[in-house]
Amino acid sequence: MAEPLFARVALIGIGLIGSSLAHVIRREGLAGTVSISSRSAATLARAEELGLGNEYHADPKDAVAGADLVIVSVPVGSSGEVARAIAPALKPGAILTDVGSTKASVIAQMMPEVPDGVHFIPGHPIAGTERSGPDAGFAELFENRWCILTPPPGADPEAVARLSEFWRRCGSNIDTMDPEHHDMVLAIVSHLPHIIAYNIVGTADDLESVTKSEVIKYSASGFRDFTRLAASDPTMWRDVCLHNRDAILEMLARFSEDLASLQRAVRWGDGDKLFDLFTRTRAIRRSIIEAGQEIDAPDFGRQVAAHPEKV
Numbered sequence: 001m002a003e004p005l006f007a008r009v010a011l012i013g014i015g016l017i018g019s020s021l022a023h024v025i026r027r028e029g030l031a032g033t034v035s036i037s038s039r040s041a042a043t044l045a046r047a048e049e050l051g052l053g054n055e056y057h058a059d060p061k062d063a064v065a066g067a068d069l070v071i072v073s074v075p076v077g078s079s080g081e082v083a084r085a086i087a088p089a090l091k092p093g094a095i096l097t098d099v100g101s102t103k104a105s106v107i108a109q110m111m112p113e114v115p116d117g118v119h120f121i122p123g124h125p126i127a128g129t130e131r132s133g134p135d136a137g138f139a140e141l142f143e144n145r146w147c148i149l150t151p152p153p154g155a156d157p158e159a160v161a162r163l164s165e166f167w168r169r170c171g172s173n174i175d176t177m178d179p180e181h182h183d184m185v186l187a188i189v190s191h192l193p194h195i196i197a198y199n200i201v202g203t204a205d206d207l208e209s210v211t212k213s214e215v216i217k218y219s220a221s222g223f224r225d226f227t228r229l230a231a232s233d234p235t236m237w238r239d240v241c242l243h244n245r246d247a248i249l250e251m252l253a254r255f256s257e258d259l260a261s262l263q264r265a266v267r268w269g270d271g272d273k274l275f276d277l278f279t280r281t282r283a284i285r286r287s288i289i290e291a292g293q294e295i296d297a298p299d300f301g302r303q304v305a306a307h308p309e310k311v
């Protein structure tokens with residue numbers, strides 16, 4: 001078997017993303033040893049039961065000691081606290097990365113804690129599902145998905161190349177971006193859709209009880225698609241909203257203006273306007289398909305067949 005890419009990898013946080021990493025690291029032989037830490041004792045015990053790694057540590061310092069690659073996969077609001085906890089034990093020359101859905105805030109929280117000689121290269125796999133916790137992970141999650149890296153100015157090119165190679169071997173394509181741009185792009189393609197889903201499902205939930213039971217009984221696929229997103233982890237999404245505030249507010253302002261204009265078109269029976277918008281938006285989906293991006297949740301068919309209990 002080929003040499004592993006990293007002798008020792010530490011996974012801090014072992015929910016959907018951490019456990020998916022554990023599965024793909026094992027499948028691809030990317031690490032000699034995988035050591036795992038998570039804040040909750042129950043999660044850590046479950047990770048051990050599932051055999052996700054080689055070592056399990058209640059104290060994250062013990063998990064990162066001697067690690068060549070440390071991947072922090074916790075809700076973005078906990079990034080600073082985790083960086084503070086592990087900083088004294090990080091090995092000089094180690095690569096420290098994260099998978100957080102927001103980048104500027106994570107960098108502001110973690111960067112001041114990173115000791116000299118440790119290569120901090122933030123990252124974000126654009127791959128996920130609405131599920132969370134150590135049981136939710138699967139090795140195929142990152143296949144044919146983008147992973148965005150936001151290396152700080154002056155980052156060691158060799159460390160960036162090694163981390164890129166790691167993500168490529170997990171199945172992903174790599175892009176680099178500056179953190180502010182990342183946060184603006186993700187606000188419209190990921191954060192707003194989740195907020196809209198939470199809102200529409202919340203509106204349905206507030207309806208009179210008779211109507212609410214009909215919503216459940218007759219839920220058409222349009223509403224069901226929203227309920228999938230709105231079932232996403234509350235802690236994770238609370239943190240995303242609090243830590244990408246400016247970009248989300250900017251996109252919400254534009255969204256509200258456009259919604260008001262749509263509302264006007266419905267009120268005044270402006271069919272041409274509705275038809276033009278719906279024609280324009282239809283083309284976006286075609287462009288996504290033509291660009292070779294999967295349109296549904298990652299490898300959904302295979303996921304259902306392999307892990308029906310996880311869907």
Ligand SMILES: NC(=O)C1=CN([C@@H]2O[C@H](COP(=O)(O)OP(=O)(O)OC[C@H]3O[C@@H](n4cnc5c(N)ncnc54)[C@H](O)[C@@H]3O)[C@@H](O)[C@H]2O)C=CC1
Nearest residue numbers: 013014015016017039073074076078100101128129132133
């Ligand atoms: N769920 C998704 O679809 C995606 C999530 N992300 C990002 O990945 C990160 C992790 O998300 P998931 O794995 O989905 O969440 P999750 O809820 O499945 O797992 C979070 C893990 O972090 C641990 N944790 C929480 N606070 C901690 C702390 N202070 N110290 C140590 N461990 C702590 C929890 O015990 C759990 O193991 C988040 O930053 C999220 O924004 C990125 C891409 C997709």
Ligand SMILES: O=C(O)C(=O)Cc1ccc(O)cc1
Nearest residue numbers: 101125126127128129130190
């Ligand atoms: O479940 C879905 O549809 C997602 O959009 C998954 C997702 C959630 C958060 C991210 O930062 C990246 C991907």
